[in-house]
Amino acid sequence: MKLDLSFYTRENVVQISKELLGKALCTNIGGNVTEAIITETEAYAGVTDKASHAYGGRRTKRTEIMFSKGGHAYIYLCYGMYSLFNVVTNVENIPHAVLIRGAVALSGIKTMLERTGNKKFTNELLAGPGKLSKALGLHFSLTGISLLHNTVWIEDKDIMVYPENILATPRIGIDYAAEDALLPYRFVAKQNFNIVPH
Numbered sequence: 001m002k003l004d005l006s007f008y009t010r011e012n013v014v015q016i017s018k019e020l021l022g023k024a025l026c027t028n029i030g031g032n033v034t035e036a037i038i039t040e041t042e043a044y045a046g047v048t049d050k051a052s053h054a055y056g057g058r059r060t061k062r063t064e065i066m067f068s069k070g071g072h073a074y075i076y077l078c079y080g081m082y083s084l085f086n087v088v089t090n091v092e093n094i095p096h097a098v099l100i101r102g103a104v105a106l107s108g109i110k111t112m113l114e115r116t117g118n119k120k121f122t123n124e125l126l127a128g129p130g131k132l133s134k135a136l137g138l139h140f141s142l143t144g145i146s147l148l149h150n151t152v153w154i155e156d157k158d159i160m161v162y163p164e165n166i167l168a169t170p171r172i173g174i175d176y177a178a179e180d181a182l183l184p185y186r187f188v189a190k191q192n193f194n195i196v197p198h
Contacts, residue, residue, distance in 0.1 A: 043187075054067070068088060085136075
């Protein structure tokens with residue numbers, strides 16, 4: 001079942017980040033459908049979070065979508081090479097977001113391999129936000145797209161990730177964020193999902 005607006009517009013970005021673990025990130029790009037179970041996320045708490053692109057209320061052409069109501073995609077180009085996919089959360093003008101850092105492939109493997117130039121499937125295919133976006137066709141040109149429609153969306157497939165199976169750590173690659181770099185806002189599902197990709 002596709003997640004509805006009420007999932008995304010809640011206040012607690014950390015809780016949403018945890019609850020996205022085990023959900024299926026789905027895309028239909030050019031008629032090619034791909035699905036992956038989310039296994040790693042990072043929460044970014046908007047204007048008060050020094051690691052957030054919207055820290056201090058910073059609004060640019062790139063970050064403006066973060067200030068919309070939840071349920072949109074914020075996809076930005078990193079190092080001029082990698083598109084990184086984020087889920088915008090909370091209500092309008094509160095720019096919370098969750099970076100999707102890793103996933104386990106569920107369906108559309110042939111398409112994922114073609115997009116990434118890999119000949120053979122391995123568990124590393126979606127390990128890392130850049131790899132994940134490339135495999136699922138999540139290009140930065142799609143930033144701002146609604147997650148309530150049928151191009152990019154997230155589904156609940158009744159996969160439960162229990163609190164004891166969630167590892168919380170500091171976020172990765174944000175040394176510039178001073179004390180906020182130490183916040184335990186990265187979440188990793190430690191359990192084996194026993195998925196047979198196809």
